[in-house]
Amino acid sequence: MDHFLYRDGQLFAEDVPVAEIAAAVGTPVYVYSTATLLRHYRLFDEALAWGPHLVCYAMKAASNQAILKTLAEAGAGMDVVSGGEYARAKAAGVPGDKIVFSGVGKTREEIRMALEGGVRQFNIESEPEMRAISEIATSMGVEVPVTVRVNPDVDAKTHAKIATGKSENKFGIPIAKARGVYAEAAALPGLKVVGIDVHIGSQLTELEPFALAYRKVAELTQALRAEGHEIVRLDLGGGLGIPYTRSNEAPPLPVEYGQLIERELGHLGCEIEIEPGRLIAGNAGILVSRVIYVKEGEGRNFLILDAAMNDLIRPAMYEAHHDIVPVVEPQPAAEQAPYDIVGPVCESGDTFAKGRMMPAVGEGELVAFRSAGAYGAVMSSEYNTRALIPEVLVKDDQFAVIRARPSFDEIINRDSLPAWL
Template identity: 75%
Template structure:
């Protein structure tokens, strides 16, 4: 469910008409719904109750500080994968004890930053990282709480570029070697083992891979405890999918996911951490664009928008689908016509959809890309010297720009001319 609905034939974000925002901000822009963010976060809270738990929002899915603060006020933790994301979480008011640091390439500087600023745990992904963290923590006279990320070799049945739990993926330590690596961690100074971490991929639409992975984690928990390790937390990752195509069957609900967690690991007495991103922020956002031209080609029509692959790269990068709808609801009886929906970037890959049926549209008409709140603005670039797309947050009948569109002067002045030119 989201809070983007037609009222009197006009698409609204909560109680704000999309054309009102477009008139104030210009297109393209992202708009997020506070009510949807809050609702989706609470669904996970309810799904895990009464287990001791922490819902850590995956900052990589949407890193805007206003979005993070919206969730932090509800008690959310944060899952970060870089020093920059760590600083975003802190800027949103999230205390270190609610921040989990994941990622395969943590630098010593990032480790130091988190140890000095406060951290709930590091999810360690390799033995070289474990040794580096031990050295950094020891030099600071600190102790680093850790969970070791295990790779369970489970096929998440998702897109190959967002699968993370198979043995050929770069993430984690093979689960077959976990006891050996935990024994190594227990011998190292500056390291405190607190749990186990697993994350098998993103946009999962089937619970079976989760069940396979979590069953393996439960077995490992018992084995590690038998080895003498204190395992008090299980970080079960994120990855639950959203319905990008509304005509398709809906993915599992958070309540079903929560029941699976309780069934597989609920008897272990561990605090459960999860790291949802897409399911919280995905359907909480739209990308709104204007029509520039309708171009009649050889055997096909092209709808050319002012949004491009630099604003929303998922279709080019993953072949991802986003429902695209007119902001002004079409009159009854208008026959949709297939067209290729494209942007103005000089790449054939700057294509959002092919042969997508849409009602007749004219230049300056507005369209909205649904389910664009996750992995949209965070992956945007300034390719073709196109300014980063602005972001807007709606709260009831109010809206605010939470990241402004930079001017061309601001973009160009970032470049420096060397003395010899």
């Protein structure tokens, strides 16, 4: 569910007409709904109410300060994967003891930053990283909680580029090696082993891969406890999918996911951490774009938009589908025709959809990409010297620009010429 609905023939974001935002801010523009963000966070929080838990928002999905602060004030922790994300979380007022630091390539500078600022735990991805954390923590005279990310070799049945839990993926330590790695971690100074971490991928649309992974985690928990390790936390990652179309997709609900966790792991008495990102932010955002031209081609027609692949890379990178709808509600019996929906970037890959059935939209009219809140703005770029597009947050009948569109002068003036030019 989201809060982008037609009302009186116009698409609204909560109680604000989307066309009003476009007129005030320009297009293209990302628009987020506070009510949707909070609703989705609370669904996860309620799904784990059967035991101690922390929902850590995976901020790589959408990391604007306003989004982070909205979720943090509701009680969310943060899952970060870089020093920049850690700094963003702290700037949004998230305390260190609610920040989980994940990521396969933590640098020594990032490790030191988190130790100085406070961190709930490091999710360790490799033996060399574990030794580096131990060395830095010891040099600073601190002890830091850690988990080891285990790779359970489970097929998440998702897109190959967002699968993380198979043996050939770069993430985690093979679960067969875990007991030896935990023994080394327990012996290293500066580390306090507190739990196990697992994450098998993103945009999962069925629960069985989670169940397979969590059963392996349960077995490992019992084996490690038998060897004297204090396993009190289980970080289960994120990955629950969202419906990108309005037709036949029906991913599991957070409540069903919570029931699965309780069934597979509840008997262990551990605090549960989860790291959802896409399901919290995905349907909480839309990308609003204006039609520049309607072009008649040979055997096909094109809608050329002012949004491009640099603004929303998912279709080009993942062959991802986004529903694209007119901002003015079409009549129920409106005739539809196939269009290739494209942007103005000088690449054939700058294509959002091919042969997409759409009601007639004309030059200058607005369309909205649904389910664009996750991995939209955060993956955007200034390719073709196109300005990063603004982000807007809506709450009830108010809206605010939470990232402004830079001018061309601001973009160009970031460059520095060498002395010989």
